[in-house]
Amino acid sequence: MGISKIDTRANWAALNPTLLPGETGFESDTGNEKVGNGKSTWNKLEYFGSPGYWGDFSDETDQTAAAINTPYEVKFRLADVNNHGVRVVDDSKITVEYPGVYTFVFMLQLTNNDTQIHDVNIWLRKNNAGSAGDIAMTDSRISVIESHGGVPGHTNGGICHTLRLAKNDFIQLMWATDDTNILLDSSPAITSPYNRPGSPSAGCTVCQIAAA
Numbered sequence: 001m002g003i004s005k006i007d008t009r010a011n012w013a014a015l016n017p018t019l020l021p022g023e024t025g026f027e028s029d030t031g032n033e034k035v036g037n038g039k040s041t042w043n044k045l046e047y048f049g050s051p052g053y054w055g056d057f058s059d060e061t062d063q064t065a066a067a068i069n070t071p072y073e074v075k076f077r078l079a080d081v082n083n084h085g086v087r088v089v090d091d092s093k094i095t096v097e098y099p100g101v102y103t104f105v106f107m108l109q110l111t112n113n114d115t116q117i118h119d120v121n122i123w124l125r126k127n128n129a130g131s132a133g134d135i136a137m138t139d140s141r142i143s144v145i146e147s148h149g150g151v152p153g154h155t156n157g158g159i160c161h162t163l164r165l166a167k168n169d170f171i172q173l174m175w176a177t178d179d180t181n182i183l184l185d186s187s188p189a190i191t192s193p194y195n196r197p198g199s200p201s202a203g204c205t206v207c208q209i210a211a212a
Helices: 009-015
Strands: 003-007 024-027 033-035 054-059 086-089 093-096 100-112 118-126 140-144 153-165 170-177 182-184 202-210
Touching (some): 009 024, 054 086, 093 100, 100 118, 100 140, 100 170, 140 153, 153 170
Antiparallel strands (some): 054 202, 086 093, 093 170, 118 140
């Protein structure tokens, strides 16, 4: 199936042509395409396939909360060199360069240095540095076990969520804790009692699952 026509998303929408059966139209600024059926206009056709944009991000430093019950952005200061179409801006804004439907998977390594169990809340925020950008029904509460035998308590927590996003939309993972003994903990690689790679304080994988 060859590409027969190329234009920008705005021009395709304005012209709104009816493509011939099997004829393809390619959006030069998004990488998306539609396939004609000879009947439906461009704006009524669904997008075909997905260009497959993705990103993988992490952070190798501990992240702490300066105050209790206060939202903080989770930082992702490391990026896979092969990331395609997804980037991090200002250390926390996971930004998509093209419109589409994306699945976000976040994971945190939580450590508790106190002898009492404490709670952490994590949630998603879109395109906003304040609570107006919070995404409904994304909050997750995690209870982090207490320190035991002098060893800090450890718990993993995460969120998986799928969103339809426009070009340059960004998502932030927020966190807040009821005690400053909680931190996002990064651990180095070890060689004893066995070899084990290091673990990030936070990780995020983003995959485009459909064009939009």
